[in-house]
Amino acid sequence: MTRALVTGAASGIGAACAHRLAADGVHVIAVDFDADGLRAVARDGIEPVQADLSDLDRLGDLPTDVDILVNNAGIQQVAPIEQFPPERFGYILRLMLESPFRLIRQTLPYMYGRGWGRVVNISSVHGLRASPFKAAYVAAKHGLEGLSKVVALEGAPHGVTSNCVNPAYVRTPLVTAQLADQAATHGLTESEVLEKVMLEPVGVKRLIEPAEVAEVVALLCGPTSASLTGSSFVLDGGWTAH
Ligand SMILES: NC(=O)c1ccc[n+]([C@@H]2O[C@H](COP(=O)([O-])OP(=O)(O)OC[C@H]3O[C@@H](n4cnc5c(N)ncnc54)[C@H](O)[C@@H]3O)[C@@H](O)[C@H]2O)c1
Numbered sequence: 001m002t003r004a005l006v007t008g009a010a011s012g013i014g015a016a017c018a019h020r021l022a023a024d025g026v027h028v029i030a031v032d033f034d035a036d037g038l039r040a041v042a043r044d045g046i047e048p049v050q051a052d053l054s055d056l057d058r059l060g061d062l063p064t065d066v067d068i069l070v071n072n073a074g075i076q077q078v079a080p081i082e083q084f085p086p087e088r089f090g091y092i093l094r095l096m097l098e099s100p101f102r103l104i105r106q107t108l109p110y111m112y113g114r115g116w117g118r119v120v121n122i123s124s125v126h127g128l129r130a131s132p133f134k135a136a137y138v139a140a141k142h143g144l145e146g147l148s149k150v151v152a153l154e155g156a157p158h159g160v161t162s163n164c165v166n167p168a169y170v171r172t173p174l175v176t177a178q179l180a181d182q183a184a185t186h187g188l189t190e191s192e193v194l195e196k197v198m199l200e201p202v203g204v205k206r207l208i209e210p211a212e213v214a215e216v217v218a219l220l221c222g223p224t225s226a227s228l229t230g231s232s233f234v235l236d237g238g239w240t241a242h
Helices: 010-022 035-041 056-061 087-115 135-158 175-188 190-198 209-223
Strands: 004-008 027-034 044-051 069-071 119-121 159-169 232-235
Touching: 004 010, 004 087, 004 209, 010 027, 010 035, 010 044, 010 069, 010 119, 010 175, 027 035, 035 044, 035 232, 056 087, 056 232, 069 087, 069 209, 087 119, 087 135, 119 209, 135 159, 175 190
Parallel strands: 004 027, 004 069, 027 044, 069 119, 119 159, 159 232
Antiparallel strands: none
């Protein structure tokens, strides 16, 4: 049976990926530090594992015998650079770039041994474009894009592909919390923040659903995916068409 490890699987995009891969008959190891969220996601075919993915020295405790690795866990922090807490910058790079590197590094030998593997990195439009006040997030996602391409080149002779998936704003707690915060900060309603701030550069004026992102992940892991590698699959409602 195909086995997958999905990080940040207790919520949002990660939970949708876990459900979507499990629906394809994949055994999913759902990793997150949110025990309650993991309990809600766990079901037949989804095995919860609680871990803090920013604790690099403990990542070696996670299963390495997986055919699919979805690097998804992530957080956001919004502040101008001169006020951006340096320790927070380091934490975000650790969680969203170093931890994926370590997980890829420790799972590739198993994939190489099987002659088949799929690495999917949940990047963002912010892996390809910058926005002000998101220095750590944009830096981490741009770094993830580079890492993913190197994995694609090294993995190709072994049947291992590596790609990024790049959504614009997705309807998850990461975004709905920002809606409330920004509404309070700007003195706007949440729907005004959505329209005037978040969806301003986007052609398709709605939030993306987590299941839409999971569908692309399933495609990248599916039977027609062998030549899909070293790429970034953009679901951004036209944002980067500008
Ligand atoms: N929501 C969006 O609009 C959007 C857009 C583009 C990219 N993304 C990316 O998608 C990914 C998932 O985001 P989401 O919107 O589903 O967020 P989310 O907040 O719904 O889920 C993130 C999950 O990561 C987990 N997590 C965070 N830090 C962790 C840690 N140290 N150890 C273990 N687990 C940890 C959280 O507990 C949570 O379950 C992120 O990488 C994010 O950057 C999101």
